[in-house]
Amino acid sequence: MLVxxxxxxxxxxxxxxxxxxxxxxxxxxxxxxxxxxxxxYNREVSRKRxxxxxxKETKSLVAMEACATAHYWARYAERAGHQVKVINARIVxxxxxxxxxxxxxAIAIATAAALExxxxxxxxxxxxxxxxxxxxxxxxxxxxxxxxxxxxRGLLLEFGIVIPQGINSLRRNLPMILEDAENDxxxxxxxxxxxxxxxxxxxxxxxxxxxxxxxxxxxSNQVCQKLMKLEGxxxxxxxxxSLKLGKGEHYSNGRNAAASIGLxxxxxxxxxxxxxGHISKQxxxxxxxxxxxxxxxxxxxxxxxRPPKTNKEQWLKALIARRGKKVAAxxx
Numbered sequence: 001m002l003v004x005x006x007x008x009x010x011x012x013x014x015x016x017x018x019x020x021x022x023x024x025x026x027x028x029x030x031x032x033x034x035x036x037x038x039x040x041y042n043r044e045v046s047r048k049r050x051x052x053x054x055x056k057e058t059k060s061l062v063a064m065e066a067c068a069t070a071h072y073w074a075r076y077a078e079r080a081g082h083q084v085k086v087i088n089a090r091i092v093x094x095x096x097x098x099x100x101x102x103x104x105x106a107i108a109i110a111t112a113a114a115l116e117x118x119x120x121x122x123x124x125x126x127x128x129x130x131x132x133x134x135x136x137x138x139x140x141x142x143x144x145x146x147x148x149x150x151x152x153r154g155l156l157l158e159f160g161i162v163i164p165q166g167i168n169s170l171r172r173n174l175p176m177i178l179e180d181a182e183n184d185x186x187x188x189x190x191x192x193x194x195x196x197x198x199x200x201x202x203x204x205x206x207x208x209x210x211x212x213x214x215x216x217x218x219x220s221n222q223v224c225q226k227l228m229k230l231e232g233x234x235x236x237x238x239x240x241x242s243l244k245l246g247k248g249e250h251y252s253n254g255r256n257a258a259a260s261i262g263l264x265x266x267x268x269x270x271x272x273x274x275x276x277g278h279i280s281k282q283x284x285x286x287x288x289x290x291x292x293x294x295x296x297x298x299x300x301x302x303x304x305x306r307p308p309k310t311n312k313e314q315w316l317k318a319l320i321a322r323r324g325k326k327v328a329a330x331x332x
Contacts, residue, residue: 016035017035019032020033023064042103059082059083062077062082063110066087075126091118095111134214138211144207152174224238224239227242240285261289263289279330297326301325
């Protein structure tokens with residue numbers, strides 16, 4: 001049963017019906033709820049019908065789960081004049097009281113949206129979504145480059161030919177290997193390796209082009225430039241932070257912002273006893289956290305190899321000696 005928190009505020013919008021949308025590609029589940037928490041209807045609608053509904057219906061709260069296309073539909077609903085609440089999927093799952101169906105998912109979204117303390121995630125603008133998409137395209141391109149180069153190394157290793165790590169080493173050694181008539185490589189296999197290398201060069205050019213485009217975008221973004229002034233934060237880390245946190249207006253303090261990324265330890269407290277555990281592997285932006293950790297680790301490695309210049313570096317060297325550089329990277 002839906003709670004009646006929907007009707008607490010006495011403004012006009014709080015007295016309007018609320019809409020919970022279970023997003024999909026073509027067919028969407030829309031649950032309309034009265035201000036008193038009663039389900040008016042819970043039915044499937046087409047993509048076209050959903051757009052018409054958002055434009056024609058009374059301006060009120062529209063809730064949806066944070067999943068694929070959520071930012072697009074959130075922006076669409078906001079342009080139609082609605083208040084939008086995009087809720088983390090893990091939170092919505094906690095309100096799932098029955099078996100998983102589209103109808104039950106929509107009810108769970110409506111129930112979660114009714115609670116004021118459950119906050120909406122930050123909705124990306126079109127420009128921010130374009131930056132995020134470019135970064136993900138770059139990440140996939142780099143993954144393809146690594147996979148293709150590893151395949152070439154692995155295939156040659158089966159013939160006893162070892163190539164050092166790095167694309168430059170592969171680029172430098174592969175022509176000599178293919179031209180060496182004494183390494184017992186069959187001619188047909190030489191042609192295969194050559195075609196793999198030609199394909200890899202195309203992938204490298206593609207990854208470089210995306211990286212260049214992304215670099216220009218980051219250089220023109222004021223928030224990213226400010227974030228890059230932080231110790232250990234590079235272009236990709238700055239981009240991830242700006243997309244996740246924006247200008248920080250959604251967070252009451254730094255700890256809440258850090259918790260949303262997954263940088264704070266787990267807490268399990270009860271009966272007045274507090275228990276702080278390890279850094280959680282769940283409820284985190286794992287890619288952003290990994291990027292920030294690598295940046296922090298580079299700062300720690302730099303401090304290890306030189307005399308301390310500041311009080312912070314003295315503290316950091318003492319921490320490294322006591323707990324090791326990996327722990328120091330998390331705490332620094």
